[in-house]
Amino acid sequence: MLEGLQPLLGLVLAGALGLVLLRQFQRNRAAAAASRGRLFGEVANLLAEPNFQAMPEPDHPILHGRFRGLPVQLRAVVDTLATRKLPSLWLMVTVPVPTGVGAVFDFMMRPASASTFSNYDQLPHIISAPAGWPPDGIARSDNPLPLPAAERLEPALKLLGNARAKEFLVTPQGVRFVVQLAEADRARYGVFRQAEFGDVVVSKPFLAEVLTGMAEVIDNLRAERKAA
């Protein structure tokens, strides 16, 4: 009789486990959504007219606003696509104003793995970065000739000094700075390839510095355009 009971016991256990997992899953989804909502909790008041653009799960909501009159977009992107690399949570700070530059200037730090959050890999030309820029970054462009003058982009150097800075992008449509907010927990990644970042909240003084730097770059580029 015990013989026949064992597969039944196994099934019951499996069912119980399934239920536990399901309930955990639901609870975690709610917790994760709440955590995503808190991401920009501290910085929302840094911007004028802050408003959130809801994104479908599991993406983070995009925060729009204005800083010194310039439109700003804050977007967090989860990147799990690099091979054998811990997933990263990238913060993309974008100021989408026409800059008047003739070509794209994309400076990527440590470009050894595929950058799926950026079109860096698609840019055809590698150009030499201006003197003084970090040596472990490589700059690319779609057209090496009409590039913005190096001095105009100088405020970006300070931003790239942060160990977690990843990309600085200048296109005719705007300027963007990408920084790593968090890296996935190694244990959870090792076992189940999970991208678990914990509770991440963007720091206000940090973002203020970033936005200030980007605003300066834009001012420089506009001044260059006026002078030209």
Place this chain on the structure above:
Amino acid sequence: MTDAVVSSPVGAAPAQRVSLLRVLGPAHVWALGVGIVLVGEYTGWNFAVDKGGALATLIVCWFVGVLYTSVAMIDSEVTSTVAAAGGQYAQAKHIVGPLMAFNVALYLVFAYTMLQVSDAILVGDLVVTVAGTEGLQRHAFVVLTIVVLAWLNYRGVLMTLNVNFVITAIAYVAIVVLFFAVQPWSQGTVLKLGELVTPDNALPYGWIGVIAAFHFGIWFYLGIEGTTQAAEEVRSPARSLPYGTMAGMITLLIGAAMTWYVCASLLPWEYLGFTFFPLYDAARITGSGFLETLMFWGTVLAAVASANGCINDAARAWFSLGRDRYLPTWFSAVHPKYRTPYRSILFLLPIALAFAFIADLNQAITFSILSGLLGYTFMSINIVMFRRKWPLGSIRRGYTHPFHPMPALALLALCIVTYFAVFLGYGSQLIAMTIFYIIVSVWFHFYRYKYVRRGDQFTMPWPKPVGY
């Protein structure tokens, strides 16, 4: 410049302190040593007993384990120096060249696809055995395992699913529980090592049997380079990486020894040599229903965790090949909603299913081992080239492994012995695999290389290598 990017009281901590802790916390040690690899204790290693006997397996287990530290050390050095890029694929691009990188990525894809197939066969066969139903075939459950995990990866579900560690730790804890349950301190009560492994049958084929046993002994640890190679974006203080890796190795060594001891003491070596699930069978022999159920779930969990990691890694390697144009860029598509390499996942799915139908467990394991071996052979050659092109002091290395070139030579020796061991039993497979890689290399060289953007391959700020 404000260095603190995030202000979370929970997540942020001074970088120095956290990196060491992050690697050495118990959960992390377990994950580092286990992840994809623990399934090697639940199946596969015991085929070495068939090759050379129980004692041969133990010898090989320790030998291979100690030599795997060479893998860990070499890997730690290169991974800690090639920033922000994990894996031998990126390393090959920088240190050797595109053709080698292409091959290395293929080794990875096939080693992990075949490991995934082995995991699925294990689960299917275990379910069939437990069922005890006449005429039931394992294929349904094998296919279910592969397809469900592929679907979860396609949708990117597991990336956000927060599975409780307690559940996942069952796989390792189960082995420990079994070990203590059989009263290892008193031989004769449950364990009968003296009876089962006698001077007559300890090495039934003599010392050539020990060589032959290398074929499957490697299965205990295959895949550990996958867990150690998960690179971080910004290289943390490198001391922590080798400690964590060593901790993982020790975890596995202990697990392997316990597994061997329990299985060799409960199962006659002839049977041990061909069962698909030695630990489960050992638990069955004890007569305890609890142990049997525990081992059943331990096996299933280890196999599923391993298979999931395999699908994840193999698909991303294929995806990277597409991104770098080593393969048609069609494979580099990212799903707009789920953000997964969906085409790569779908492409590899029928390949896995095909092998799951055609191959038996020991064949699938052999294919996986062969591809893994090729990767290790590359690793040993790679580190020698790395040190020669960029000697110590010319570039900043996060970690420098000691006694170079001893670990590289030891690794190469291990690979050669294992190739020979595989040749002894599966010569045709070895030859078939060699021919396959030659053919794809030729294809790459003549048809694909022209698409590769040569200038893009090298992204490290290193000086020109010695000799250029």
Place this chain on the structure above:
Amino acid sequence: MFTTLSYLSWAVSAVLVAWMVYDWIKTDASHSEALLTSSREGEIEAATEKHRI
């Protein structure tokens, strides 16, 4: 019982494979190849949709 489970397994597998293939075809049809193989987030776009919170 396990025989039933095996039939169920086949059914579930078939459904999941069909779902994936369907989703793949649908995704490929509704997005341009350039978009799928490049990064959408990588483009700088002015905000088109706003929800006030």
